[in-house]
Amino acid sequence: MSSSESINGPINNASVAQKKTDQVKIHPRDALLALVHFLVAFLALLLGATAGLLQTLVRSGTFQLPANIGYYQILTLHGVLLALIFTTFFIFGFQIAGVSRTCGTLSDKQRGLGWAGFYLMLIGTIMAGAMILLNEATVLYTFYAPLKAHWVFYTGLALVVVGSWIGALGQVFRWIQWRKEHKGETTPLLSFMVVCNNMLWFVATLGVAIETVVFLIPWSLGIIDRVDVALTRTLFWYFGHALVYFWLLPAYMVWYTVVPRVIGGRMFSDGLARIAFVLFILYSIPVGVHHQLMEPGINGFWKFVQVVLTFFVIIPSFLTAFSLFATFELRGRELGGKGLLGWFKKLPWGDVRFFAPFIGMVSFIPGGIGGVINASYQMNAVIHNTIWVTGHFHLTIATTVILTFFGASYWLIPHLTGRRLTKQIHQLGIMQTWIWAIGMLIMSGTMHIIGLFGSPRRSNFSEYGGAEIAQTWIASEIAQAVGGSLLFIGILLFLIIIGKCFTAPIGFEEFPIAEVAPGAQKTPAWVENFKIWAVILAALILIAYTIPIIDILNNSPLGSVGYRMW
Amino acid sequence: MHQRKKGGDILEDKNQPKEDLKGTLFATLSLGFLMIISWIAIFLLYIGRF
Amino acid sequence: MHIHKYEKIWLTFGIGSLVVFLGITGVMAFHQGTHPNNSMITVNYEEVDTIAPFNNPGVHKVDGKDWDYEVVVTSSAFFYNPMELVVPVGAKVKFITTSKDVVHGFQITGTNINMMAEPGYVSEYVTTVDQVGEYLIVCNEYCGTGHTQMFSMLKVVEPDEL
Numbered sequence A: 001m002s003s004s005e006s007i008n009g010p011i012n013n014a015s016v017a018q019k020k021t022d023q024v025k026i027h028p029r030d031a032l033l034a035l036v037h038f039l040v041a042f043l044a045l046l047l048g049a050t051a052g053l054l055q056t057l058v059r060s061g062t063f064q065l066p067a068n069i070g071y072y073q074i075l076t077l078h079g080v081l082l083a084l085i086f087t088t089f090f091i092f093g094f095q096i097a098g099v100s101r102t103c104g105t106l107s108d109k110q111r112g113l114g115w116a117g118f119y120l121m122l123i124g125t126i127m128a129g130a131m132i133l134l135n136e137a138t139v140l141y142t143f144y145a146p147l148k149a150h151w152v153f154y155t156g157l158a159l160v161v162v163g164s165w166i167g168a169l170g171q172v173f174r175w176i177q178w179r180k181e182h183k184g185e186t187t188p189l190l191s192f193m194v195v196c197n198n199m200l201w202f203v204a205t206l207g208v209a210i211e212t213v214v215f216l217i218p219w220s221l222g223i224i225d226r227v228d229v230a231l232t233r234t235l236f237w238y239f240g241h242a243l244v245y246f247w248l249l250p251a252y253m254v255w256y257t258v259v260p261r262v263i264g265g266r267m268f269s270d271g272l273a274r275i276a277f278v279l280f281i282l283y284s285i286p287v288g289v290h291h292q293l294m295e296p297g298i299n300g301f302w303k304f305v306q307v308v309l310t311f312f313v314i315i316p317s318f319l320t321a322f323s324l325f326a327t328f329e330l331r332g333r334e335l336g337g338k339g340l341l342g343w344f345k346k347l348p349w350g351d352v353r354f355f356a357p358f359i360g361m362v363s364f365i366p367g368g369i370g371g372v373i374n375a376s377y378q379m380n381a382v383i384h385n386t387i388w389v390t391g392h393f394h395l396t397i398a399t400t401v402i403l404t405f406f407g408a409s410y411w412l413i414p415h416l417t418g419r420r421l422t423k424q425i426h427q428l429g430i431m432q433t434w435i436w437a438i439g440m441l442i443m444s445g446t447m448h449i450i451g452l453f454g455s456p457r458r459s460n461f462s463e464y465g466g467a468e469i470a471q472t473w474i475a476s477e478i479a480q481a482v483g484g485s486l487l488f489i490g491i492l493l494f495l496i497i498i499g500k501c502f503t504a505p506i507g508f509e510e511f512p513i514a515e516v517a518p519g520a521q522k523t524p525a526w527v528e529n530f531k532i533w534a535v536i537l538a539a540l541i542l543i544a545y546t547i548p549i550i551d552i553l554n555n556s557p558l559g560s561v562g563y564r565m566w
Numbered sequence B: 001m002h003q004r005k006k007g008g009d010i011l012e013d014k015n016q017p018k019e020d021l022k023g024t025l026f027a028t029l030s031l032g033f034l035m036i037i038s039w040i041a042i043f044l045l046y047i048g049r050f
Numbered sequence C: 001m002h003i004h005k006y007e008k009i010w011l012t013f014g015i016g017s018l019v020v021f022l023g024i025t026g027v028m029a030f031h032q033g034t035h036p037n038n039s040m041i042t043v044n045y046e047e048v049d050t051i052a053p054f055n056n057p058g059v060h061k062v063d064g065k066d067w068d069y070e071v072v073v074t075s076s077a078f079f080y081n082p083m084e085l086v087v088p089v090g091a092k093v094k095f096i097t098t099s100k101d102v103v104h105g106f107q108i109t110g111t112n113i114n115m116m117a118e119p120g121y122v123s124e125y126v127t128t129v130d131q132v133g134e135y136l137i138v139c140n141e142y143c144g145t146g147h148t149q150m151f152s153m154l155k156v157v158e159p160d161e162l
Helices: A005-007 A028-059 A073-101 A108-133 A151-181 A190-222 A231-264 A271-283 A300-312 A315-334 A352-376 A378-382 A385-415 A424-454 A468-502 A532-555 B018-048 C005-030 C045-050
Strands: C058-061 C069-076 C079-081 C082-089 C092-099 C103-106 C113-118 C123-128 C133-136 C151-157
Touching: A028 A073, A028 A108, A028 A468, A028 C123, A073 A108, A073 A151, A073 A190, A073 A231, A073 A385, A073 C133, A108 A151, A151 A190, A190 A231, A190 A271, A190 A532, A231 A271, A231 A315, A231 A352, A231 A385, A271 A300, A271 A315, A271 A532, A300 A378, A300 A532, A300 C005, A315 A352, A315 A385, A315 C005, A352 A378, A352 A385, A352 A424, A352 B018, A378 A424, A378 C005, A385 A424, A385 C123, A424 A468, A468 C123, B018 C005, C045 C092, C045 C151, C058 C082, C069 C082, C069 C103, C079 C151, C092 C113, C113 C123
Parallel strands: C069 C092, C082 C151
Antiparallel strands: C058 C069, C069 C079, C092 C123, C103 C113, C103 C133, C133 C151
16 A cells, blocks of 8 residues: 555555555656755755855954955845745755655656756746846845846846746646546645645745736836836735745645654644645735835735734644644654653654754744734834844744754655665754754844844844944844854754765665544545635735735836945 | 544544643643733833834 | 544634734724824825925924924935934824835834835824933835945933923
């Protein structure tokens, strides 16, 4: 019985024991496609992390960049390489592997789409990256108009987006093929989740695609003179919030489908996991304005509508928290854990495949809570554009998601390369996780606190004319540098471990996929009906965005010419 | 279709003794409590400023 | 679909908390009027210096309005005009700003006055300045190489120190 069969439909053999290891191995051609994505991702990680180290040292006041490198230039590099390139490439590598693992090997056409997408994304990355390195695009990863970068920068990013659409299609087509070949059966959960994430990504990237293709590229080419600043910002953030869920959902995929197997347990509820992902499709996108709460030009009522919709997106995370604790508790009790919390101690703390994602989960507690605060309409004024926000997203993407990705890499790279996850990799991985956690506690913790004192984000070192409050900020920046330096050490250690994964002993490493509990209810078919979800999503987007966009278009003042302020 | 009770059957048997997930309830409610406390803290900060 | 009783308890508690948060912020925003910068006023950003109120930046006492003072600031790379603002404690003040070039931030640190200054759009915030003190005003949105040289000061003083 292949592992994919255990996830769809009711299991008739009630006493089926979970196999000791699941021998399914991804086809080498799919493995190669996944691996090239990871290689680009890890390279982007190294460069982006180096930029981060330099930033934190500069901000501490103890280090100056060489004359021809700008602070905001490396900040742009940091944001683009980590938030856009590392993430997208890693996620696609993981999703390709996940679809291949649970639906079966990709067809040549599907894999071809994956390769076409990969090359387009790579070309786009090189274009955008080159412009940043040439100091032609020091506009940060949000590239707000009317700061105007070189047209090759925007075109490069557009190619990354278009490439991702093509690659995503290959993944989705494999899921559709599985569905056709298994009519009436519930599809493999991991592949279903990949389709959800790709749908979310496609609808969200339409916003930034329109922003770049219709406005910023013609503008930077000189074909049009002016752009509407409010419109371009709104299109960006329509994309920008969903972007963070595009990052988070693959981490949730690991938590839902892999971690239960790693700990020797079962999936708590297939149906609720799918419903959580559907809720993410619906409520990740019509909420972008919560990044614009302090802006003019958007009516307060509609800002609040999007705040309400934002609060809806918290619910699938509530569902996930319950599912995870339940998975842990049921397994822990199976292993003899007693009392209210005794099961907790029974979890496999020496297994990095569990430990790294687990620390990621812990980090999402302050990360998610901070997010609720950020979204709370007028309360956003306390923290908007302060370094608290930077602290927030270093907890979420840069700890929750990245530690989960790291934890997955430790078994996935060996699986894809035909090697074994050794005891040394477990130990080093656990050490890496601790270094990361401590470094992030210091850096992000400090950022949260000093942000409440007004310390701005996206800012070079400055004494602000000797103002007293700035002295407090500078002291905190020294602590941030300590934390940030630890994180950089963590990155180096991670890459060393990945090197060890590539040179580990030949053998078989399982791609762990959890089974549902025997006798569990079959997931209702309507959950997988993407047509319904597409219609509801379209309706929500129209509700959330029609009036704000019409207001912006009607109200439109003289558009802005471009500025090169660096 | 009842089976011998064991962890993992939670979806099937509604008469399952509730302590099987008591830790989960405790953990999630604790998170909720943390969320409320944190939100109140920033709320107080907000209304304390002009 | 069957949902465990404990999950129902958790969701009720969690979602209930979210509803309370929305209720509090909603009532405060729409009933009490404490809301962020929601100005819908636009302006020609290239001619800002000749258009009221930006043709006369600074602190101005006003009559016949819901507020006592208007503080008008133009934001541009890399300074605020004017660079020092003095208002008496207890006054109800309307802060007004716009950008003459790129997007800037206008945050009066230690207060809830935190708004984006965008070219073509006027940003406004009304509040009662009820605490004496010196508050550093910073640009908190990247606007170019001089971004961290862009700051000014709000002084809230006793009326006799104006």
